[in-house]
Structures are given as C-alpha cells and as structure tokens.
Amino acid sequence: MKTVFVNGVMLDRCGVFLQLLAQKFQVAGPFLGNPPGRPDLHFLNSREALGPASEEQRVAWDAQVTREVSTLVEQVQRDLAIALPGEDFEDPGHMVEIRQQVLPRVERVLDLDHHFRRFQASCPVSMVVSGSDYGSHSRAVVLAAKELGIPTLNIEHGFFFTRFDWNLIDGPGVLPTLFASDFANLDNDLEVEVFSREAAHFPQVKTQFLGLGTPLGDTSARDLDSRTSAAALGLAEDKKHVLILGTWIEARAMNSVVQGQIDLIDTYEDLFRSLAPSDVRQNIDLVIKVHPADGHPEVFQGVKAGLEKMALSFGLPMPLILSDRLPEALSACDVAITLGFSSVLYDIFQLGKPAVVMIPDFLVPSRRENWQTELCVPLRAKVMTVVESGADAWVQVGAAFRPENQQTFHRAAQELKQKYHLEYRSVVQKSASIITWMEEFLSRSE
Amino acid sequence: MSGLAIALKEPHVSRRPGQTSSLASQLRELRLKGQLGPALQLASQAVTQHADDGEAMVEAVCVLVCLGEGQPAAQLYQAMTADQVQENSLAPEVLVRLALLLGRRDLLEEMKPPAQPPWLVEVLTSGTDPTAILTVTEVHIRGDNGHSVFTMTGACPHCGQTLARDFRTSLLVHVEWICPACFGLVGLDAMATRAALNKLWKGDDQAGLRRWDRDLIDHLRPVLTGAEPRPFMVQALAQEYHFLLNELILKFVAGRPDPESSP
Numbered sequence: 001m002k003t004v005f006v007n008g009v010m011l012d013r014c015g016v017f018l019q020l021l022a023q024k025f026q027v028a029g030p031f032l033g034n035p036p037g038r039p040d041l042h043f044l045n046s047r048e049a050l051g052p053a054s055e056e057q058r059v060a061w062d063a064q065v066t067r068e069v070s071t072l073v074e075q076v077q078r079d080l081a082i083a084l085p086g087e088d089f090e091d092p093g094h095m096v097e098i099r100q101q102v103l104p105r106v107e108r109v110l111d112l113d114h115h116f117r118r119f120q121a122s123c124p125v126s127m128v129v130s131g132s133d134y135g136s137h138s139r140a141v142v143l144a145a146k147e148l149g150i151p152t153l154n155i156e157h158g159f160f161f162t163r164f165d166w167n168l169i170d171g172p173g174v175l176p177t178l179f180a181s182d183f184a185n186l187d188n189d190l191e192v193e194v195f196s197r198e199a200a201h202f203p204q205v206k207t208q209f210l211g212l213g214t215p216l217g218d219t220s221a222r223d224l225d226s227r228t229s230a231a232a233l234g235l236a237e238d239k240k241h242v243l244i245l246g247t248w249i250e251a252r253a254m255n256s257v258v259q260g261q262i263d264l265i266d267t268y269e270d271l272f273r274s275l276a277p278s279d280v281r282q283n284i285d286l287v288i289k290v291h292p293a294d295g296h297p298e299v300f301q302g303v304k305a306g307l308e309k310m311a312l313s314f315g316l317p318m319p320l321i322l323s324d325r326l327p328e329a330l331s332a333c334d335v336a337i338t339l340g341f342s343s344v345l346y347d348i349f350q351l352g353k354p355a356v357v358m359i360p361d362f363l364v365p366s367r368r369e370n371w372q373t374e375l376c377v378p379l380r381a382k383v384m385t386v387v388e389s390g391a392d393a394w395v396q397v398g399a400a401f402r403p404e405n406q407q408t409f410h411r412a413a414q415e416l417k418q419k420y421h422l423e424y425r426s427v428v429q430k431s432a433s434i435i436t437w438m439e440e441f442l443s444r445s446e
Numbered sequence: 447m448s449g450l451a452i453a454l455k456e457p458h459v460s461r462r463p464g465q466t467s468s469l470a471s472q473l474r475e476l477r478l479k480g481q482l483g484p485a486l487q488l489a490s491q492a493v494t495q496h497a498d499d500g501e502a503m504v505e506a507v508c509v510l511v512c513l514g515e516g517q518p519a520a521q522l523y524q525a526m527t528a529d530q531v532q533e534n535s536l537a538p539e540v541l542v543r544l545a546l547l548l549g550r551r552d553l554l555e556e557m558k559p560p561a562q563p564p565w566l567v568e569v570l571t572s573g574t575d576p577t578a579i580l581t582v583t584e585v586h587i588r589g590d591n592g593h594s595v596f597t598m599t600g601a602c603p604h605c606g607q608t609l610a611r612d613f614r615t616s617l618l619v620h621v622e623w624i625c626p627a628c629f630g631l632v633g634l635d636a637m638a639t640r641a642a643l644n645k646l647w648k649g650d651d652q653a654g655l656r657r658w659d660r661d662l663i664d665h666l667r668p669v670l671t672g673a674e675p676r677p678f679m680v681q682a683l684a685q686e687y688h689f690l691l692n693e694l695i696l697k698f699v700a701g702r703p704d705p706e707s708s709p
Contacts, residue, residue, distance in 0.1 A: 072679045079691055083662040084699060097697055101690055109682045136686035143682055173660030178670055178684045204672035248615060251589035251696060252689040253659060258587070258643055261594075261617045265640045268618060293593065293615050302619035306636045309620045 001026045002442060003123055005046070005116065005145075008131030008138030009155050017155070017215035017431040018043070021129075024435055028123065030115055046119045053118065061114055068106045073098050105136065112140040120148060126442055128152045134178040142180045151445065152181035153438065154207075156214045160191045161346035162357075162376045162384075166198040169365055169375075179207040185434060187214040187346075190377055190420035211421075212437055213430025222351065222424070229331035233320060235285045242284045242397055243333035244271070244319075247340045247363075248293035256362045263360040267339060267390075268307065271358065272314045274390030280398045286311075286319040287329055295323030335400045337393055339363075341376070345384060350424055354400040354409050355384040358393050381416040383409065469496055473505035477512060477626045480610055485509045493522065500530030508540055512626045516547030539566050543629040546575060565604045565630035577622050577631040578603035580611070582642035589693040590614070598642060604630035613639070658699075662691060 004021060006029035011018055021027050028044035053061065076098050077089040089098065119125070128145040130138040133154045142152050166176065176198055184207050186192050192211040199205045227237070235241050249260035275281055294303045300323045311319050322329055326344070330336070336348045337356045340363040348355045359365075365375060372386040373379050379386060387393045399405050417423055425433075469492055476485035489506035496502050503526050510519035523536070523544070536544070538560055545553040546569070559570040569575050584599040596617060599610040605628035613619060617639035625632050666688055668674040672681075680687050 068677075068679050071677050075677055075680060076691065076694065079662070079665065080694060080698075082665045083658045083691065083695060087698065094698065098694060101694055101697075105683060105686065105690060106679060109679060113682070134684050136683045139684050140682045143678075173656075173663045175663050175667060175685070175688065176671065180684070202671045202673070249594065250592050251587075251594040252592055252692050257589075257594055257696065259656075261596075262640055262643050264616075265618050265636045268636075296615070299615050302613070302621045303616050305620035306616075306618045309635055310618075 002126035003028055003044075004438070005029060005119065005125040005128045005141065006032060006130075007112070007116075007128065007141045008133070008135065009129060010131065010157075013157065013217060014131070014155065014215050016217060016427045017434065020428070020431045021435055024439060025126070028119065028125075030112070046115065046123075050115070050118055050122065053114070057114070057118070061110060065103075065106055065110055068110060069099065069103055072102050072106060076102060109136060109140045112138075113144050116141045116144050117148075120145075120150070125150055127438060128181075129438075130154050130181060132157050133180045133184075139180055146180075146182070151441065152183070153434075154179060154181035154184040155434070156184070156186060158216070158343040159187050159214060159346035160194065161343070161349060162341040162378055163191065163194045163198075164341075164365055164375050165194065165377075166201055168368055168371060170201065176202060176205075179205065181207060183208050183210055185210045185212050185214070187211065187430075188420055188422050190422065193420070194377065210437065212433040213425050215427050215431040215434060217427055224327060224331035226331050229328040232328055233287065233322075233325070233332055235287070235320070235332055239285045240280075240283055240334045240401055241332050242280075242286055243329050243336045244286065244288045245336060245338045245342060245344055246288065246290040246294060247338070247342065247360075248291040249362075260360070260362040263362045264339070267358060267360040268310060270390035271337070271393060272311050272316055272390070274394055276314045276316060278391075278394040278398070280394055280401070281316075283401075284397075286316070287322065287333065288319050289322045289326055289329045335397050337397070341365075345378070349378065349383060349413065350422075352410065352413060354406075356393050356396045356400070357384055357386045358390070359386060359388050361388075364388070377420075378416065382412045383416055467499050467501045469499055470501035470505045473502060473509060477505070477509055478607070480626055482509060482513055482626070486513065497525075500526060500534040503530060504534040504536060507536060507544075511540055511544050511547065511629065512624050514547060514624060516544060519544055520548055539563060539629040542566055542569055543624060563604050563628040563630055565628070575631060577633040579638050580609060580632050580634050582634075582638065582646075585642055585646045587696060589696045592689070596639075598634060598639065602628060602630065602632055604628045604632070617643070658695060659692070662695075663688065666691075 002025050004025040004027055006018065006021075006027055009018065011032070018027060018032075022043060026044060028046045028049070030045070030047050032043040032045050034043055073095070080087065080089050088094065125145070128141055128150055130142050130152065133139050133142045133152075145152050177195070184195070186195060186209055189211050192209045195209050199207060199209070230237065230241060247264070249256050249264065251257050275286070288307055290300065290303055294300060304321045307321055308318055330344075330347055330351060333353065335354050335356065337358055338345055339358055339360060341357060345355055345357070365371065375386075378384050385396045387396055400409070469488070473485055473488055473492065476482070476488065486509055489509045492499065492502040492506050503522065507519050507523050510522065538557070542554060542557070545551065551573070554570060557570055559567045561567075565576050565578070580598065580600040581603060582598045582600040586597040586599075588595050593615050596613045597610055598613065599608065601607065602609050602625040604625060607625055607627035609625065609632060611621070611623070611634065618636045619639065620633070620635040622631050622633040624630070669676045669680060670684060670687070683690065
C-alpha cells in the first residue's frame, strides 16, 4: 500500500475525505490520530512512528535553527526598514522583539521540515497532501517534498466563490494566493478559472489547478427544514427572517487593524439606523450570527451585549444573536446580509437564497469603476448584490422578497450553476473524485 | 447572611497603623492594579492556608466582589469569626456591592449614605446603581496570533482610579465591570471605544498605516511569488512572513501611546 503524507488537513473538517483516503492508502501525518469508535480505520501518526530524534540530529537541528534565525532576523530588519524608513531596527530593544517573534516560527518550520525528511527516509512517501499550503503550518513539508521529487497536492479549507478577478484588484498593496504544491485542488470550475487567471500573472507559479471538489463536511443547512430551523431558533412563523453574518478584523493587515474596528461599528450602526424607518422592519425577524472569532466564549458576551444595546438604541426589537448554530440560521433565513465577501456566500448560494453583501469602508476592495457589479463572477451573474450603505441594504432585502425578483434570481443562479458545474456534490462524492485522481496520477507516475 | 447583616449595622473598624498583614497588602495591591486573576489565585491560597489572617480574608472577599462572585464572597465573609469581622469589617462600598450582587437590597435599608463614593450615595438615596462609562485616555494595540488585543486605559468616573481593560478581537462591545477601588459599576460600549479610537488615532495615522501596508506588500510581492530570490525561511513562511512583519510593525509603531510620534 502506498503511503500518503497528510499535513494541515484537519480531521474535524475533512474527516470523511481522510477516512476514505485511508481505505486506499496508508495515511500518515504528524497531527493524525485514529478517530474514536472507528477501529476499522488506521491513520499513522508519523511522530509516534518515528520516535525522538537522535542526539546527532538534534545538534544539527539546533545549529540550523541558529543559522536560520540569524538570516531571518536580518531579512526582517531589511524589510521593516522599507516600511518604516525612520526606525532603527538594529538597536538592542528592536532586536530582542524581532528575535522573539522570529524564533518560534523558525522552530516550527524546521521541526516540520526535519520531521518529514526523517519520516520519508524510513517510510517512502508517494504523495504529500497539504491543507492550504500558503500557510506556514504545512508549507515546509511541501517545499521539502518538492525538493525530494515527491508529488504534492493542496486541499483547500474553504470556498472561493467570490474570489476577485485579479484584473480588477491588481495594484498597490495586493498579494496573490501563494500556492506551493504541484497541484491545488479547488471546489469547482469557477474557482479553477479564477485562480488560473490569477496565476497567469505570475510566471514563477507552476501550480496546476484541479476542480475535483473541496471535501469539507457540510456546513450548509441542506438537510434541514427551514420551518423547523426557524422554530428551533424561536423565530416568528409569520415573518421573513434576515440573517446578518458578521466578519472580524485580523491584526495582520495594517490598513484595517484600527480603521476596521471603527468601520465595523459604523456599519452595524448604519444597518440598525436604516432599518428603524425601513418598510421591511415590521415584516422581519433579525438574526445576527457573529464571526467565529467573536463567538469565542471570552469575547461573545461582550459583543452580544454591544449589538443588543445598539439595536435597542434605535428602537429595534432585540435581534437574535448567535455564536454558533450556523446551519440552522442559514436554513431559517430568507435573505442573508454578509459584511464583506465571505466563504459562507457559497453556502447561501447553494441553498438557493439571495445575499446582500454590505461592504464596510475598510473592505472596499477596489475603487475602479463598476467594481460593485464586476468584481467577481457571482456579481456579474447577478446572484448577489453589493451595497455600501444600510439604507441600500434594506432596499435590496425588500426587493429580494418580491416574487418577480425571486424568479429572476433563481434563473440567474441556475445559469451560473450550469456554466461552472456548481451543482451540489456531497463530501463523499468530492472525496472519491480526489482519491480516484490520486490513484490514477500515481499509477501513471510509476 | 448574619455576618453580612452584622457588618452593615456595625461599619468599618480601622486597623491600627503597622498591623496590616503582608498577604492582605499583596491582595490589595493586585486588586487595585486590576490584576484580578493573580489576586484570585492568591486569595485561594489565603483561604486555605491563612484563614486566621482576618485582614487577608477581608481582602479575599473584596477580590471576589470585584469579580462579581457574590455567593462565594458572602460565604467567605460568613465563615469569618466574629472577632475577625469586628476587627476587619468590610468597607461600606464593598458591603453594598455585595448586597447588590446577591440581590439583597433589603440589607441596605438601615444603612446611612456616606459622603462618598458618589455611586454609593446614589444607590442608598435613589436606589439607582449607575454605570459610568470609562473615559479612555490611552489605547494600546498588540497582535496575538492574528487577533488584535486593545488595552483601553482611563480613569474610573466614580473615584478617579486608573483602570485598564483588554478587549480581544472586537470593539463592538458592551461590558460592565466593578471598579476594584470604589466598587462602582464601570462600563465601555461601542460608542465609547469608537470615540477613543477616533480621538487617539488621527486621520494621518490611518493613512500612514495604509501606506505602510501597501508599500510593504508591493515590496514583498516579487519576493513571495518567487520573481526574486528569497531565503528559505521566507519561502517556508510565505504569507506568515507578511503577518510577521505586520505584527512587528504593530508592536513597534501602532502600539505607541502617543500617535504624534508616528511617522
């Protein structure tokens, strides 16, 4: 049986895929364990299989850490000087801070690199399957595998339904997705088309894109009945249900870390203020599902209270605010409003529901003409709408309730599905497609 | 509730100078600094190992009250001996906050309003327990594995005590907490956090952050896409390398208390 080394593909999200993979290959990886209650499956935890490194290996590893930290600190100093030309990054205080940030990252990368090379030496690997290889959690293994001539396949952790066309965002301050594997498997033809076009701008990128399906466990509410879901959430039967899906602000993009917080508060305030006098107010129940980052127990109570207080300040009834239960919320809703472009827009589309994308100012992706209708395929296909104000959001929500618009939406959605083969495929079907491709690829390579 | 009731009728007895226990001092210091986690740990230690230290027991009660833990605070207070209570009775503001946490407004009926703090006067005269919004004077930001942590510092509007509060991920919040000095309710909401950011982060700083971000990405793009040579570690970190630089910029520049010093 051939061995596939899996790194960064999580059992909780891609469990079905990994379980099916284990029926055809020996599946090994540093983070894999056998799922409880499934004695028929066998994943090989590569760390347990290898045991600790030898003294000689540890000494070599320590020496490489020292070298790489030194090289990276120098690189960081040079790159920071580009961003902040007035600062002295060689002074002792800065050096300490830089080393503190650099050291654990270097250790993590080299640990993965060494681990994979040791494992490969003892158990030859036929293919490396990575999760989102543009992240450092899996990339080191991909680079090592490529150096050793082992084929590499990337699996994604989400959907790119609203991925922007590179032609419309290429400009200052934009990075492409930095795939590293020989093959990047995506969900569908739409994603393949968009990423292939993007990659064409970077001749150094050699990744080939496949559209075999992203094998995530279903997060959508496909099997739920909308009435039952609404009842479970305590929503009124005689009202339409509008779901607002929150976003969060990462501390990794400097242009949003401060302004994003201000804009996000402004955006919710705008939505609530505009809803108060809106025609749709009397006919809807409002549900807010916060972003998972805000749903963390340490954060959620404060955020929930903040949203409730803001809604009450505009005389609105208390919205239902959720930290989880996304499938039920999606199932129950008639229209969704997302704050910015979100992966969940694909779930909403697959459920046949219209979406309004409210863009906080810090998330405006482009100032080019007509970006609101041209930025990505679903906008051009008119299966979702972009708005920049709360008033426009509620106008669009009201429009989505009208039967003639619902017919137009469903026609447009059907055309888009046909063009890019976006019909629903189960996680089992997607997993099987990937595994069949792997088997065929490896048999051809022999 | 007898211990609590006794103390309400028999208010605070001052300790003679020089008699403060070191454990009580440590607890008090941690409480006033707002370090309630370490204070709780020390309080637990005090309860199990130094139950005979009446002053430390009172401080442990204060820590629990600050944390909003009314029941454990009342139980601990009730467990104190009559002598300990006589010598180390709780300050009126602690007793009132404790009674409010327990939902026992009836315990306040016989209490005469003291001169201060103002929130206590208001509770005892009008029955209103006012939440005062913290006036933020400083904002520090740091990155923690992709999450922003905003530390908002300001003065308690009831008593002037300097208070600091961390907010992780989001500032669209409404939180209330108990001032560790005067035991009044202090709060922050989205309006206040937004006002603090608007006041402390000026337009030029925003433009500066955007410029840094854009320039950095433009500089990194050929390196990260492989158009230019790059060290192995930059290749291996990929987008994490961009995050690393941003976290350092955040640490070096965005976290400065004085935005005027930003370039």
